Amino acid sequence: MSNKDYDRRKFLKQSSFAMGGLTVAGLGVPMELLGQETTAVPEKKIRLGFVGIGGRGSYHLDVALGIEGVEIPAICELKPDRLHRAKRWIEEAGQPTPRLYDRGPTDFKRLCQEEELDAVIVSTSWKWHAPICLAAMNNNKHAACEVPLIQTLDEGWELVETFERTGKWASLVLGGFGDMTLLNMVRKNLLGDIIHVESGYVHDLRRVKFDPDEEPWRLQHAVDRNGNLYPDHPMRNMMPVLDINHGDRFDHLVSMSSKSVMLNRYAASMYGDDHPYASKKMALGDYNATLIRTVNGKLITLNHDTHTPHPRENFRIQGTSGVYLRDRVDSKIYIEGLSPEEHRWESADKYVKEYEHPMIQNYNPPKRKGGAIRGHGSSDTKTPINWHRLIAALRDNTLPDWDVYDSVTSSSISPLSEASVAQKSKSVDIPDFTKGKWKERTPIYS
Known part of the structure; x- marks a missing residue:
């Protein structure tokens, strides 16, 4: 695969999308879509759907169950033992029995179409990360994902374009917090x-x-x-x-x-x-x-x-x-x-x-409900800061620390490195997913 193939979308849609004219921070995203002027509503309930409840997924599920005001009305998982363990954890946390989505590897589409959710939490094998995020975004939901976010550059561009069209973001915020x-x-x-x-x-x-x-x-x-x-x-x-x-x-x-x-x-x-x-x-x-x-x-x-x-x-x-x-x-x-x-x-x-x-x-943070966190991650009794800030972003209707541009850029190194290796370590250009806005964007964690 040539550099030309990788660059074919590099300059695609360099101008703003036709989205009504108003923008936020020069990103070509409508102000009304991101709701940047919305004030925090601490009592607002946050409704999450979970797709993938294995080691990392069960960890994230238990983190969410320990946060006041977070509800989990729907879960999706291929393996029955994991699905029913998650169902039991939700019920034991005092929440209503969740709806179960277990009709095969693409049943996440039905969850995204049928459920009223603020965000979908994605902890599956890698190949499903981008498809699940896109299904969520196209059904009026944000997506918080384990890493990596994408496997191909086409997936990266599609996530960026879907965000700019819908205002719904996908973020690799679940992958941890920086030093x-x-x-x-x-x-x-x-x-x-x-x-x-x-x-x-x-x-x-x-x-x-x-x-x-x-x-x-x-x-x-x-x-x-x-x-x-x-x-x-x-x-x-x-x-x-x-x-x-x-x-x-x-x-x-x-x-x-x-x-x-x-x-x-x-x-x-x-x-x-x-x-x-x-x-x-x-x-x-x-x-x-x-x-x-x-x-x-x-x-x-x-x-x-x-x-x-x-x-x-x-x-x-x-x-x-x-x-x-x-x-x-x-x-x-x-x-x-x-x-x-x-x-x-x-x-x-x-x-x-x-x-x-x-x-x-x-x-x-406030004391967690339920004690130490279960699942693959840690035995902490305190809500991880990345989860704390994720829920705050959902409540305030603002962007997460790692927005779609940063998330896609991070994961894009994987397919780009494969292209270089395949071409005997030839230099490969890295796309600018911000389309020139990197010069103006405020620092992350500022």
Whole structure:
């Protein structure tokens, strides 16, 4: 597939859509659709429909059940045990028995058509994310989705165009919340002008890919695709600190993958040499490195490795005044002129404390109903801040922290990296989903 194919929609519909003339923040979206002037109504009930209630879906369901004023009148799931567990949880939370949608993999369409909902919560396998979001948006509902939001650029453009036509958004807000302390360091100019960031999704998922009760559909992606297949978790930190779509934008990338041997070896060691996956050809390289350059000259090294034995990834950010290495155990920093020893790391503990973001400092949500959160995620007893802000956006009828432009841009790195790998690491241009508005958009989390 050529760059021309990827660019064919790049300049499509560059002017505003015919939507009545009024716009918000230069995005070509009618003011009345977004309801930016609507004042908050704290007592407003929020009605959510859930599509996909496996590990992550059950986690999100339990988060929602613990928030006052959130109702769940409808759920959709293929596996009966998951569907009825979710039904039981909803009933045990004191809510009416939800309507069940279980007539096959596309029954989400019926849910979106029949239910009166504020938003649809999407936690399915990847291929259904964009279709479910589009079904919600086209039926007067917002969509909050697990990552990645899209698998193809065409899906990305369709989501953008549907938002601009309907005012209903799709967001990868469920994928977590960015490191606000890191963002505060950058915005307070501790590190100077940012030049380079490096991180990635580096997480050993061999067992998960072969476990029928986990996410075995991930294994088929490894069979069929080769690139950076999961960019959004690192992007939730990278894009805000680089002002992507908010003063800067991604320009182009190159991507390269290693050979693929680890899944075959894992299958042979766990299940024997005769297991079909012990010899099956895998497209996905065990390690992928993608280099991304922004219009303003910043560089990103984005890594992807779900096949080799390793600890989880760290995050490195280099500026003109210093460098910060965020690690899950022992974060380090070096600031020129401030660190006690020249060209030597010091502990980042005091900086992490000093630069804790006010949004995090001041986050004190109401006590959750139901105690610790169940499902794949954590045992927290406090509503996660991304969920708190999601519900606030729905109540206030405003955009979520990650709007459709940011969400689509983040996930688009996946198909673009595949295109580069397929062309022997040829440079691939990255579409501007904001259609030129990135220069004017206010910073994310501002």
